[in-house]
Amino acid sequence: MHGDESPTMPPVRLPSEAELARDALAAPLFSRAVRLARWAGSGVRVGAGGELLGGQLKEAAGHLGLQDDEEGPYHASEAWHLALDTGLVEVAEDEDAEPTLESDEPVGTAAPGDELGRVTGEGGPADVLEVWSDGFESVLQDAATPSLEDVVGEIEGAVGPDGQLDPDAVGLDSLDFDAEAESDFLDGALGNLYLLAATDPAVADGSMVPLPVLAASMIVPDDMDEPTDEVLESVSSAMMRLDEQFRILAPTGLVEYQPVDEALTQESEGELPEEPDDEDVSRYGMVRLTPLGLYGVRQRMLAAGLDVPLVGDLAGEDAGMLLDAVPSFPEESARQEFEQWLAARTVLDAARELLAAARGQDGTAPARRLACQQALTLAGAEAEPALREVLDDRELGGLARVWLVENGARDVPQPDEEMVFWLTVDTLAAQLATAGEPDELRDLVQGLVDQHTGFFDRAWQVDHPSTADVLEAMGRIHPDKRTAKEARKAAFKARSQSR
Numbered sequence: 154m155h156g157d158e159s160p161t162m163p164p165v166r167l168p169s170e171a172e173l174a175r176d177a178l179a180a181p182l183f184s185r186a187v188r189l190a191r192w193a194g195s196g197v198r199v200g201a202g203g204e205l206l207g208g209q210l211k212e213a214a215g216h217l218g219l220q221d222d223e224e225g226p227y228h229a230s231e232a233w234h235l236a237l238d239t240g241l242v243e244v245a246e247d248e249d250a251e252p253t254l255e256s257d258e259p260v261g262t263a264a265p266g267d268e269l270g271r272v273t274g275e276g277g278p279a280d281v282l283e284v285w286s287d288g289f290e291s292v293l294q295d296a297a298t299p300s301l302e303d304v305v306g307e308i309e310g311a312v313g314p315d316g317q318l319d320p321d322a323v324g325l326d327s328l329d330f331d332a333e334a335e336s337d338f339l340d341g342a343l344g345n346l347y348l349l350a351a352t353d354p355a356v357a358d359g360s361m362v363p364l365p366v367l368a369a370s371m372i373v374p375d376d377m378d379e380p381t382d383e384v385l386e387s388v389s390s391a392m393m394r395l396d397e398q399f400r401i402l403a404p405t406g407l408v409e410y411q412p413v414d415e416a417l418t419q420e421s422e423g424e425l426p427e428e429p430d431d432e433d434v435s436r437y438g439m440v441r442l443t444p445l446g447l448y449g450v451r452q453r454m455l456a457a458g459l460d461v462p463l464v465g466d467l468a469g470e471d472a473g474m475l476l477d478a479v480p481s482f483p484e485e486s487a488r489q490e491f492e493q494w495l496a497a498r499t500v501l502d503a504a505r506e507l508l509a510a511a512r513g514q515d516g517t518a519p520a521r522r523l524a525c526q527q528a529l530t531l532a533g534a535e536a537e538p539a540l541r542e543v544l545d546d547r548e549l550g551g552l553a554r555v556w557l558v559e560n561g562a563r564d565v566p567q568p569d570e571e572m573v574f575w576l577t578v579d580t581l582a583a584q585l586a587t588a589g590e591p592d593e594l595r596d597l598v599q600g601l602v603d604q605h606t607g608f609f610d611r612a613w614q615v616d617h618p619s620t621a622d623v624l625e626a627m628g629r630i631h632p633d634k635r636t637a638k639e640a641r642k643a644a645f646k647a648r649s650q651s652r
Contacts, residue, residue, distance in 0.1 A: 189217070190242045191265065198261070198262055210230055243263070296339060346446075362441055368388045407449055465493045468490075475494055500535035508539060508540075510525070512548050526556070537557065575617055584597075625644040
């Protein structure tokens with residue numbers, strides 16, 4: 154992840170470090186690496202690069218219980234290399250070893266490394282996660298690197314008519330491989346999955362993302378109504394790349410992945426159809442970040458300088474910071490943040506602090522008041538005295554009356570017309586600041602105008618800093634041209650009055 158900007162990501166909720174560490178130790182690749190590191194305790198003779206020799210791969214596969222699996226030696230090799238990369242296994246070269254071209258000649262002895270103790274009892278959950286993260290980074294690099302098949306295919310293509318290999322035609326450059334671009338591509342996919350987990354309640358609850366949807370989110374421009382054939386082809390190509398990469402990443406525990414049905418690529422001669430069948434989209438691949446994956450991607454984002462909050466980070470902060478931050482949160486994350494903030498305080502003190510922080514005439518004040526109102530819906534009856542204390546407050550009296558009525562309080566004084574219109578403008582200003590102009594807001598605006606005869610004659614006189622902006626927005630939103638024109642005229646009057 155690159156760049157100097159430090160945008161704020163939506164908050165996510167993570168399990169405890171202990172739970173994440175258990176997930177890491179249970180991940181197939183990491184679990185096998187730990188078991189092979191223990192297996193190396195008797196001293197295993199290895200080659201120049203620390204690789205297992207001769208029949209040792211089969212022996213390692215047997216130790217992992219994979220002796221009957223055709224891919225057992227492959228899985229054992231991957232786990233062994235992860236053990237080497239993370240320091241779970243260390244290699245001591247023979248003092249008298251000489252460089253050799255013989256790949257099956259031992260030149261050193263492998264033994265458990267210092268990191269093994271950190272994940273098998275000496276360290277805590279944080280130690281386990283640190284070693285797992287090192288391994289994840291190693292596998293991530295592998296996933297963003299051309300496969301051996303690609304390299305072999307390129308070498309075969311570099312053989313001239315005379316049967317001689319052209320050295321200049323071999324290498325990553327000849328593969329048209331941009332290491333940074335490929336890494337950015339995979340980072341982008343993981344970042345989009347992170348965003349979906351943070352903003353889509355279904356994904357946060359465990360639903361998987363169709364691979365075509367993920368690929369399209371990376372390729373199709375936001376302002377493109379109908380993708381061109383070229384864009385659809387790019388989406389198909391991105392799906393194939395992601396399929397290969399997620400197959401590599403899945404054993405780390407980072408993602409839960411249902412691969413693309415190989416029958417589809419065989420039917421289409423190695424390429425996916427540009428428009429997947431909606432009725433069986435699961436055949437085109439399904440993916441989601443696991444909780445461990447959220448942790449791993451978040452660690453990378455932190456290292457890249459991004460602001461990546463967790464739900465609950467604001468529990469110890471004051472109400473002002475809470476109300477400033479939460480309006481940008483997804484609905485479920487906001488609710489969870491409010492719950493944790495309220496849980497750390499007595500209800501009455503919390504309500505008073507929220508109401509005090511909600512005051513103001515600045516541009517973000519309406520959004521603060523809306524957030525305050527949302528937080529107070531989670532407070533119990535003990536908050537009532539705090540709401541009654543602000544009934545005569547010009548900025549808070551309206552929302553206080555709404556809360557009291559909704560909570561069944563008695564003897565709630567009726568608001569005067571000035572307060573009703575002020576609260577209306579304030580609420581619309583908050584909605585515009587936090588949600589833009591969605592269809593739901595259009596319905597709200599239409600309902601307000603229809604229910605109040607002469608709405609705009611009264612609205613332009615409201616002494617609120619956002620009155621003109623709200624009336625202009627109403628002019629854009631209202632579906633009736635005549636009413637929209639009235640809104641624009643009212644906005645002009647409001648601006649003239651404020652000068």
